Amino acid sequence: MKYFAALAPMKDAQKSKEYRQQHLDFLKDQREAGNVFMYGRFTDGTGGLVIYQGESAEAVEEIVRRDPYVTSGARHFEIHEWDMQTDYTIQS
Template sequence: MGYFAAFLHMLDVEKNKDVLPRHIQYLDELDAKGKIFARGPFTDKSGGLVVYVADSFEEANALALKDPHVVEESRELEMKEWKILVKD
């Protein structure tokens, strides 16, 4: 199991407003399945971040590519594997 950060860069502010309810519903469903570690918008309104919990980069990327913001091109996806550092 790993953590994968999906940066969702804003492309279209007006389209984003329309897509946002579907995006939230999609993430709520994944959250209920334990596939979301964290999520939320950037305070500068440049987009948002979703941290997926998945067995592989490919699985996390597939989930992120189904996000309505990505499908409907209101935001651009940038995926990175994220390593959590824990203090000893």
């Protein structure tokens, strides 16, 4: 299983507010299904970040495209594979 960071920059603040609960319900369901590792909003109001778990970027993108924030046009998205470090060793 790989990790993917899905950045969700703000596109429409009003739609973001309107679809917030549906978005949070979606993330809860995806977390229960084992597809979401963690998530949260940016404190400056510019969007948020979701760390997904999946086999490929394409598989994660299929999930992200179903997020109510994306389907409503409230947010853009950008996906990057994330190499989570657990040993906290500084690598040069």
